[in-house]
Amino acid sequence: MTSTAPIIDVRGLTKRFGDRIVVDRFDMQVPQGRIYGFLGPNGSGKTTTLRMLCGLLRADAGEGTCLGYDIRRESHLIKRQVGYMTQKFGLYEDLSIAENLDFIARVFEVPARQQAVEATLMQLGLGERRHQLAGTLSGGWKQRLALASCLLHAPQLLLLDEPTAGVDPKARREFWDQIHDLAAAGLTVLVTTHYMDEAERCHELAYISEGRLLARGTPAELIAGAGLATCAVAAIDPARDPAQLSALAQRLRALPMLRSVASFGATLHVSASSQAALDAALASVADQHLKLTAIEPSLEDVFIVLMQDSQGNPSRTAA
Secondary structure, eight states, X not given: OOOSSOSEEEEEEEEEETTEEEEEEEEEEEOTTOEEEEEOOTTSSHHHHHHHHTTSSOOSEEEEEETTEEXXXXXXXXXXXXXXXXXXXXXXXXXXXXXXXXXXXXXXTOSSHHHHHHHHHHHTTOGGGTTSBGGGSOHHHHHHHHHHHHHTTOOSEEEEESTTTTOOHHHHHHHHHHHHHHHHTTOEEEEEOSOHHHHTTSSXXXXXXXXXXXXXXXXXXXXXXXXXXXXXXXXXXXXXXTTHHHHHHHHHHTOTTEEEEEEETTEEEEEESSHHHHHHHHHTTGGGOEEEEEEOOOHHHHHHHHHHHHTTOTTOOBO
């Protein structure tokens, strides 16, 4: 059973480092049991936002609650109920899996510590490796151990900061299956990611650039709201002229009516703000012996345009 009150409800969240505004008047409401994704370029304020929400950083301005506690006055209470998985593996590499979890359980004063460690080992499939040193684990198993350490004290909110960076596709998929199982059980998850396939697995997304919220909604809402007309462009005979597509991309990127020209394997995704603008642009290359296929814009198409707009050039982008 999920609660009707938001787990996170913040308004005007702002953080400065010196003269630089890292997070600029950020608003967010997240209900229980949702997976909420943060996307944006490096340095856009995603990690800083996570740290303010869980009490590791104090906001310079703004107000709101996280887990029912005031983010400014009761941050010490928030910390006890949050699991935070950082970008870099932060556990002791010279301790075993079980020893690391036992240490974390002591820090959080987990009741029935040994039983909790054992249950977490089984939940994350770490039982057979309990005596293996953390430093000898592969990236996927380190990720699983890090997640186990975040869940040991039964948090209500899980913050994941680029949790699958450097992890192979199989481990990434297994990780996301676990995250969805946790959310279905009522755990709320905030995750930063650069992977569009992971973004599509979130219930809701926020795109942040230079500390400002540019767009928010479900993946379907963001794609529809972008209002893009998109076409896949491919050479009829790619083997005939392998360099044709690259030259075509450069030619299309010079056209001001296009919002985005991005390479996807042996095709280009070409987007404009209207079908008329897209048709006009493609008419200029009608002599190129091309195969043109109208497609729905992807999240990546949308975020390429959002990034371009945030950098002050809304007319087009080269990607």
